[in-house]
Amino acid sequence: MKSKKLQFIYVLCFCTVAAFLFSSNSGGITGKSQSGCGPAGGCHNGSQNTTMTVTGIPGAGFVAGTTYPLTLTITNASKIRAGFNLTVDIGTLAAGAGMALNGTQELRHTTPKAAAANNTTWTFDWTAPAAGSTLNVFVAGNAVDFTGGSNNDEFDTDAFTFNAAAAALSPTVTSVTATSITTSGATVNAQINANNSNTGAIIEYGTTVSYGSTANMTPNPVTGNTAVAATGNITGLNAGTLYHYRVKATNANGITSSADATFTTLVPANINSIEKTGIELFPNPVADFLFYKNKESQSDVRFVIMGVNGTTQAVNIEKLANGHYKLQTTALAAGNYVLVMELDGKKYYHHFAK
DSSP: OHHHHHHHHHHHHHHHHHHHHHHTTTTOOSSOTTTOSSTTTTSOOSOOOOEEEEEOSOTTOBOTTOEEEEEEEEEOSSOSEEEEEEEESSSEEEOOTTEEESTTSEEEESSOEEOBTTEEEEEEEEEOOSSOSEEEEEEEEEEEOOSSOSTTOEEEEEEEEEEBOOOOOOOEEEEEEEESOOSSOEEEEEEEEOTTSOBEEEEEEESSTTOOEEEEOBSSSBOSSSEEEEEEEEOSOOTTOEEEEEEEEEETTEEEEOOOEEEEOOOOTTEEESTTSSEEEEOSSOSSEEEEEESSOOSOEEEEEEOTTSOEEEOOEEEEETTEEEEEOTTOOSSEEEEEEEETTEEEEEEEEO
């Protein structure tokens, strides 16, 4: 009788130990993310019919110090559960449901998880480090039939690489041109790359490199990370006047201005340049008076001053002699102007500055 009791105790102990041995790794093991769980890894047999994916890092890359929820998916068409061991080479991990950490860069399952439509998924957090441009994720995945044995398990290993996002950049402005120039306006065109940060763009313009006036460009904002065609219209300009302009683009990372460029507004068809006449106008720039001399005498002489905003004003004049006049400019503000002269029915223009 005593012998039978001992035999029973031995059998019970053997079963307990055997059950422990067969189930001790069901909660996952560490150190297998690269070597795997097959015969070479020392724990499972079977063919490699298991695939894995890791998702959650944006296509543009990860940003230093940012936490990303990652998803590991193990796919196998014939097994009902799966487990894993995963490590990262930079940053830190935080375990999600059904997982356990080993240090800060290694995860494992705590119990084989049931598959749904051939996929078993786990979600966990990864926090990017302050420095580091490439993340490598190593995974060993094992799909099982959950019978307690390992002969039919199907494992595989895989590695995934994710790059850091490009450094935040101020916008890029290229191909700046002025088109559709008229007597009072122009269209300014540019190619603007927002470099992944919403960007607003304006035209700065004026008769000097100090500009002084602005006009909005569209689209607003410019988005994305490729060059986008942007346009803006300038109106209310003075005819026959040289204008300086540039495009200024602004986003959260900085401001970019194009090089200075110029265009000259058109002169109305009925207004002529004085360049090929005997007309003299001096000094330029002016202070209080602008002097007009013409070798040819006209019976009907009229003068109008046009400002850069398109406004016009009559001029107080004093006839000094035939074909010789003094035009008062004392009241003019500092800036650039066009003098329009009507001489016996013909119009001429002259640029001058105050």
